[in-house]
Amino acid sequence: MVKIERAPGLGGVKSCALAPSKSGSTQNMAANIKVVVRVRPLNQRELDMNTRVVVDVVDEKMLVFDPKEEMRPFFYQGVQQPNKNFLKRANKELKFVFDNVCGQNATNNDVFETTTKDILSSLMEGYNCSVFVYGATGAGKTFTMIGNAENPGITYLTMEHLFYTINSYEKEREFDIGVSYIEVYNENVYDLLKPSSTPLQLREDSKYGVMVAGLTLNSIKTARELLNMLENGNKNRTQHPTDANAESSRSHAVFQVYVKMRYKTSSQLRIVKLSMIDLAGSERASATGCVGDRFKEGANINRSLLSLGNCINKLADGSSYIPYRDSKLTRLLKDSLGGNCKTVMIANVSPASTSYEDTYNTLKYAARANKIQLSIKKNIVEGDVRLSQYVKINQELMKKVKELEAKLSLSSVKVVSREPDMAKEKAKQEWRKRISAEEEVYSGLESKLLSLMSRQRVLALRQRLRTRAFTHVADLAHRSSTEAMEQMCNEEIPRQERAAENYMKQSVNLDSKVLTAWTKWDECKKKLHVICQQALSDCPELSDFVDKVHLNCELRQIRARDNLRQKLLSIENDEIEAFTEYMSDMPSMLKKLYLTLKGYDKAPPALTAEYLEIMKKAKSAKGITWSDDGNEGDAHFKFVSTLDLKKPSTTLEYGFSKKEDVNATVDVITDSDDLTDLENKEPIKLSAKKRKGTPIKLLNNETIIINDSFESMDTTRNLNSAKKIKREYDFAADVENYGIIDPKDLNSTFVMTGKVESMKKPLKTEFKMELNPVKKGLTDRTNTMPRTINFGDKAKVVKPVVGKALPFRRPPLQQNPPQRNFGFGSSVPRDAQAQRNVQAVRARDRFQSHPYSRPPPISRK
Numbered sequence: 089m090v091k092i093e094r095a096p097g098l099g100g101v102k103s104c105a106l107a108p109s110k111s112g113s114t115q116n117m118a119a120n121i122k123v124v125v126r127v128r129p130l131n132q133r134e135l136d137m138n139t140r141v142v143v144d145v146v147d148e149k150m151l152v153f154d155p156k157e158e159m160r161p162f163f164y165q166g167v168q169q170p171n172k173n174f175l176k177r178a179n180k181e182l183k184f185v186f187d188n189v190c191g192q193n194a195t196n197n198d199v200f201e202t203t204t205k206d207i208l209s210s211l212m213e214g215y216n217c218s219v220f221v222y223g224a225t226g227a228g229k230t231f232t233m234i235g236n237a238e239n240p241g242i243t244y245l246t247m248e249h250l251f252y253t254i255n256s257y258e259k260e261r262e263f264d265i266g267v268s269y270i271e272v273y274n275e276n277v278y279d280l281l282k283p284s285s286t287p288l289q290l291r292e293d294s295k296y297g298v299m300v301a302g303l304t305l306n307s308i309k310t311a312r313e314l315l316n317m318l319e320n321g322n323k324n325r326t327q328h329p330t331d332a333n334a335e336s337s338r339s340h341a342v343f344q345v346y347v348k349m350r351y352k353t354s355s356q357l358r359i360v361k362l363s364m365i366d367l368a369g370s371e372r373a374s375a376t377g378c379v380g381d382r383f384k385e386g387a388n389i390n391r392s393l394l395s396l397g398n399c400i401n402k403l404a405d406g407s408s409y410i411p412y413r414d415s416k417l418t419r420l421l422k423d424s425l426g427g428n429c430k431t432v433m434i435a436n437v438s439p440a441s442t443s444y445e446d447t448y449n450t451l452k453y454a455a456r457a458n459k460i461q462l463s464i465k466k467n468i469v470e471g472d473v474r475l476s477q478y479v480k481i482n483q484e485l486m487k488k489v490k491e492l493e494a495k496l497s498l499s500s501v502k503v504v505s506r507e508p509d510m511a512k513e514k515a516k517q518e519w520r521k522r523i524s525a526e527e528e529v530y531s532g533l534e535s536k537l538l539s540l541m542s543r544q545r546v547l548a549l550r551q552r553l554r555t556r557a558f559t560h561v562a563d564l565a566h567r568s569s570t571e572a573m574e575q576m577c578n579e580e581i582p583r584q585e586r587a588a589e590n591y592m593k594q595s596v597n598l599d600s601k602v603l604t605a606w607t608k609w610d611e612c613k614k615k616l617h618v619i620c621q622q623a624l625s626d627c628p629e630l631s632d633f634v635d636k637v638h639l640n641c642e643l644r645q646i647r648a649r650d651n652l653r654q655k656l657l658s659i660e661n662d663e664i665e666a667f668t669e670y671m672s673d674m675p676s677m678l679k680k681l682y683l684t685l686k687g688y689d690k691a692p693p694a695l696t697a698e699y700l701e702i703m704k705k706a707k708s709a710k711g712i713t714w715s716d717d718g719n720e721g722d723a724h725f726k727f728v729s730t731l732d733l734k735k736p737s738t739t740l741e742y743g744f745s746k747k748e749d750v751n752a753t754v755d756v757i758t759d760s761d762d763l764t765d766l767e768n769k770e771p772i773k774l775s776a777k778k779r780k781g782t783p784i785k786l787l788n789n790e791t792i793i794i795n796d797s798f799e800s801m802d803t804t805r806n807l808n809s810a811k812k813i814k815r816e817y818d819f820a821a822d823v824e825n826y827g828i829i830d831p832k833d834l835n836s837t838f839v840m841t842g843k844v845e846s847m848k849k850p851l852k853t854e855f856k857m858e859l860n861p862v863k864k865g866l867t868d869r870t871n872t873m874p875r876t877i878n879f880g881d882k883a884k885v886v887k888p889v890v891g892k893a894l895p896f897r898r899p900p901l902q903q904n905p906p907q908r909n910f911g912f913g914s915s916v917p918r919d920a921q922a923q924r925n926v927q928a929v930r931a932r933d934r935f936q937s938h939p940y941s942r943p944p945p946i947s948r949k
């Protein structure tokens with residue numbers, strides 16, 4: 089439902105008395121209606137019939153209807169006879185004066201200049217404005233309103249100028265433009281942009297004025313969009329051929345533009361409306377030769393035109409009662425006629441004698457509308473008094489022109505004749521058309537490119553947030569329980585891997601689309617630039633037009649950037665809200681845990697200190713100050729928040745394809761600082777040593793989770809131990825052979841132990857060091873011993889445990905029945921001693937893995 093809000097403080101008739109008038113007319117209500125008459129050229133049919141021209145345009149304000157014809161001298165017996173043709177009807181010779189008269193050669197642009205161009209400033213000041221075209225069928229109403237591709241009508245020209253005007257106001261106001269296009273046919277209202285056989289209902293509201301229930305407002309950004317819209321709308325308009333016009337419109341078409349403007353400083357909101365109405369033909373029923381349904385159509389048309397005329401008359405008389413309710417048309421235009429509305433009426437007439445009656449009626453109707461400011465007597469000038477005045481003025485002016493011409497020729501300034509002016513005007517028109525057509529293509533390509541680039545950035549941000557969330561979950565899983573880790577490996581990691589793969593696919597796809605779109609856009613941009621340069625060198629006067637094209641382009645880009653930022657902000661905001669909620673629960677839980685421990689006297693001073701530190705941070709979180717330039721160095725942030733059209737950026741350039749960003753599980757493990765000491769000279773990420781509980785992908789594509797802090801390990805010793813193990817034992821056997829190593833050979837801080845049930849599953853025999861050089865290299869260079877714990881073949885858990893393993897021995901290999909090596913995590917039952925050892929290790933682990941009670945390393949014997 090369309091709601092029409094009255095511009096504040098401008099509702100009454102009184103306020104319109106202050107309406108500024110650009111036409112220079114009086115400032116009262118009467119000044120609101122401006123009447124312009126347009127005389128169309130004779131059409132081919134009329135030319136073929138050699139019809140007499142009955143409208144003579146004297147100048148830009150005056151026309152003579154049915155002028156006197158020059159009589160050919162009639163001689164009888166060599167004597168000229170007085171011109172008397174008693175059979176011929178006397179010529180009316182009526183002189184009409186209007187605000188403007190556009191002759192047969194006037195273009196739509198000329199009509200625009202004299203009609204709607206001026207009223208746009210009133211629209212910007214907060215007044216509703218309306219333009220009517222009135223006239224008989226075939227008089228040129230639709231041509232004036234809509235025009236054609238070569239000669240766009242005043243609707244297009246007005247909208248073009250409106251966008252231009254809006255640009256000049258944009259520093260101080262924000263604008264929103266919506267348009268609707270409806271027709272009133274047989275006293276029913278239909279939406280031309282969303283055709284339906286069910287008529288729309290008119291509603292009146294004391295607050296919002298006239299509303300059309302169910303009417304959709306279409307938002308437009310350029311005047312070009314409007315052309316397509318009007319073209320589509322006109323296809324839906326009711327037309328029937330009449331005797332006078334093969335494409336006669338049998339309905340009143342009402343095009344309305346709602347301009348919502350908000351003042352940036354005061355936040356004051358104004359909604360104004362510009363109505364442009366192409367009325368149905370005002371011809372007599374006999375002129376159309378219509379009977380039956382067509383006759384009824386004509387009767388309805390006449391009824392609404394009559395009530396429109398009545399309303400205009402009553403408004404002119406200052407009557408308190410205006411019969412708006414007499415027809416649908418007047419009801420619809422209630423707030424576009426009186427009140428704070430500035431109205432222009434364009435009366436279209438044909439000059440042919442075949443349309444004599446219709447032209448006469450139209451001129452009378454127009455004169456009656458003009459009566460609003462002048463009495464009809466003054467308007468229809470009697471006798472030759474006014475004409476003689478005109479002739480006198482004309483003679484004086486001609487004299488002045490001659491004097492000026494003489495002066496000009498004396499100062500050897502070339503007087504530019506009217507002919508070249510016309511040629512220049514035509515050339516300008518041509519350039520405008522070419523530039524507009526190219527700009528339309530360009531703006532289409534640009535919108536597509538900007539939308540793709542925005543999608544690219546939104547995708548990148550979402551992936552970053554997803555990865556961050558995953559790291560967080562992995563960290564939590566590590567800290568909570570082995571089951572959580574198991575679930576992590578079985579579900580979260582594969583899901584994350586799938587998401588990362590998906591992201592890669594999508595971003596590569598988007599990147600290539602962006603590249604293609606950018607190439608096309610860039611080509612088109614160069615082409616447009618060349619055309620603009622050529623146009624400027626040919627007609628420098630077009631600089632304003634070219635500037636406007638550039639400004640439009642900048643505007644589009646700014647809007648796209650703005651939309652993107654809003655979208656990114658809303659995504660980030662959701663994330664922050666979720667995180668804040670989660671964080672607000674943490675301190676209370678932490679407090680409970682700490683107090684429980686303290687209750688059992690299990691809270692050592694270090695823990696207490698850390699707890700107090702965390703609580704202090706939690707409390708001061710409220711007072712966080714935000715740094716404006718915190719993200720300056722972040723390439724990701726820059727990429728996501730900028731839409732730079734200079735070159736098409738891809739996600740790859742900004743490192744999203746780097747493994748840690750795309751998928752935190754993909755990595756090469758190392759825990760040694762001594763990089764030179766490594767046999768495997770893979771590039772190593774120092775940051776990796778900081779990870780705890782992070783899933784890590786090995787070179788052979790296995791995923792493991794490090795279940796403790798790397799920082800806590802004595803890496804040099806670990807490495808040496810690992811090397812020592814390599815020297816002393818043959819690794820041709822299953823990796824489980826680690827189990828038979830004398831624990832004394834392992835360093836004091838790092839022993840593998842198996843706690844999870846799944847560790848007891850049979851080990852994969854194919855995991856041989858010889859067959860897997862990568863893993864071999866890995867075990868050589870790192871003290872992180874990979875356990876072959878298999879969670880659905882997807883990931884494995886490595887559990888470095890602080891402390892030293894208690895010694896235990898495996899039974900000999902040649903035992904009968906043949907058995908695999910026993911060890912931690914083996915599925916083979918252990919003997920009693922081994923069981924006891926395992927329990928002892930577990931008990932020790934439970935105690936020693938607590939970071940606040942780490943015992944000194946057990947010295948080797």
Ligand SMILES: Nc1ncnc2c1ncn2[C@@H]1O[C@H](COP(=O)(O)OP(=O)(O)OP(=O)(O)O)[C@@H](O)[C@H]1O
Nearest residue numbers: 128129225226227228229230231333336337368369
């Ligand atoms: N100023 C003009 N210059 C050139 N051609 C014109 C002009 N005005 C009208 N025409 C032509 O005259 C024909 C009839 O014009 P148009 O359809 O605009 O009339 P109309 O008043 O809208 O008629 P109806 O009320 O029946 O719809 C069209 O072919 C149009 O192109």
